[in-house]
Amino acid sequence: MPRPLAIGQSSHINGGIAHHQSTFCEMERVMDRIFIMGNGGSGKTWLAEQLADRLQIPAVHLDDLHWMPNFAGERPRDERDRLVAEAADNTSWVMEGICGSILRQVLPRATTLIWLDVSDSECISNLLQRGQTGGGTEVQFEELLEYTRGYRLRKNHMNSFGGHERFFEDHPFQMLRPSSRRILQLSWRRSELVSTIHPEADALSGMSATSGAKRPPSCGQHGVDGNLH
Numbered sequence: 001m002p003r004p005l006a007i008g009q010s011s012h013i014n015g016g017i018a019h020h021q022s023t024f025c026e027m028e029r030v031m032d033r034i035f036i037m038g039n040g041g042s043g044k045t046w047l048a049e050q051l052a053d054r055l056q057i058p059a060v061h062l063d064d065l066h067w068m069p070n071f072a073g074e075r076p077r078d079e080r081d082r083l084v085a086e087a088a089d090n091t092s093w094v095m096e097g098i099c100g101s102i103l104r105q106v107l108p109r110a111t112t113l114i115w116l117d118v119s120d121s122e123c124i125s126n127l128l129q130r131g132q133t134g135g136g137t138e139v140q141f142e143e144l145l146e147y148t149r150g151y152r153l154r155k156n157h158m159n160s161f162g163g164h165e166r167f168f169e170d171h172p173f174q175m176l177r178p179s180s181r182r183i184l185q186l187s188w189r190r191s192e193l194v195s196t197i198h199p200e201a202d203a204l205s206g207m208s209a210t211s212g213a214k215r216p217p218s219c220g221q222h223g224v225d226g227n228l229h
Helices: 017-025 044-055 064-067 077-088 102-107 120-130 138-149 161-170 181-189 192-197
Strands: 031-037 060-061 094-098 114-118 175-176
Touching: 031 102, 044 094, 044 114, 044 120, 060 064, 064 077, 064 102, 077 094, 077 102, 094 192, 114 161, 120 138, 120 181
Parallel strands: 031 094, 031 114, 060 094, 114 175
Antiparallel strands: none
């Protein structure tokens, strides 16, 4: 499988790959299903809202499906899985989150996978600037900061750098891997990110992504269901 390009890299791809990229996106232009993963504070929520608004598709935040309102507790597993399945079954969406086994449930439906591979220090800084959201408590926010600091330290765990790297390398379709929020925001202003995912949204301006050869089938303290098997 061809290696994906990180946003900000030079893009030198041969005509065959570029042609396949265009054909794939044309087939899937009314079936965009974008999944965004990354550490806490990496910009998942912001990017999901921007893409949903630009592409006019629903934004789904996995925290909303995993947690009860105001982070009052986790939803029962069968209720959570049902809500996730209903959301993933829609024709078009952009989802974001880090929730353990939910990734396995959703990724087979995703036509594009975006991994916000942002440094831990930048993620922590972003969280501190943002503060607690969604009605959580100060204690929950401190737990979130601690969980974010452990992103690259957790082993054999889906909610970690290693787990996300494995999901990314195994994904057979279109992939993007921005390495900082500055690069992400710059590519957004230049319309490169949207153009790569959805060529009809804007004219492509110097950035490309790779895709596999196959067509795809038609959370808080996110330590739940995190182990890799």
